[in-house]
Amino acid sequence: MKTVSGSGLKLTPQRMAILGCLEGNRCHPSAEEIFRQVSQAYPMMSFATVYNTLSMLRDRGLVLELTIDPTRKRYDPNVTPHHHVICLACGKIADVHAEYDLNVPADIADAFVMSGNHVEFYGTCRACGNAAQPKGE
């Protein structure tokens, strides 16, 4: 995650707590998960502050807002280009560090100015696969 200093953000305790929760976090937490975790140290923390802070971080490019989970937004402090895989059984998301050559057809290149891309992989993680197979169901 990029540093906050110099981006004009006021560094409040709430924001420090949220940043601390995100820093190095590889779990792709949702806003609610961040709220729950940060609330342990800051019981007065409100949802609004979490959402405000996440939106601000997203707008400044300090976190990525992932749409891969159909039920909620997830946040990733790793803003270097990478992709993701989601377990269709349990929803677990893992990073996929790979570079792909993703050229779009001419008609699309004509119709859109591209600013980025993201590959979503769908699969079943080992834990879910192991849980499902042995029973022979």
Place this chain on the structure above:
Amino acid sequence: MKTVSGSGLKLTPQRMAILGCLEGNRCHPSAEEIFRQVSQAYPMMSFATVYNTLSMLRDRGLVLELTIDPTRKRYDPNVTPHHHVICLACGKIADVHAEYDLNVPADIADAFVMSGNHVEFYGTCRACGNAAQPKGE
């Protein structure tokens, strides 16, 4: 879109209307858009039926449920493998017909059994770009 016959679905007027609305539809409509359109011919149509039907079609692989739009699910009757681009300004989604070689790193291949993938492109469509540029804002 694949045919419904032989999949055990009862072909009710409501479902025919929803299928008719989706057939060949390249607009990636949301459930609400489908509801509005189908309601014109079937004023008694309920949201529950739209959602029920879409879930059923999705479970049977007859439509794709897209998560590319962070605000709502969108549905695509074209179930042949393809990708999408979304305009970050207006939310318009277009198909990207291209095949990519998307091999995942060994650690991911070990941890997940892959079942599919999807590339999301982000950009600005010509309409939004034209609207933004000329004013020099």
Place this chain on the structure above:
DNA sequence: TTTTTTGCAAAGGGTTTGCATCCCC
């Protein structure tokens, strides 16, 4: 002091669910 941020609570949008009714086989 001036501006920003917080916390609370309510509202909002999209989706799901419970249940009685209805329809078709």
Place this chain on the structure above:
DNA sequence: GGGGATGCAAACCCTTTGCAAAAAA
């Protein structure tokens, strides 16, 4: 008659918003 489908409304979840109080610069 019986299982499934429908319609309605309420419930639910996640997210956003309005506003007064509090905190930061």
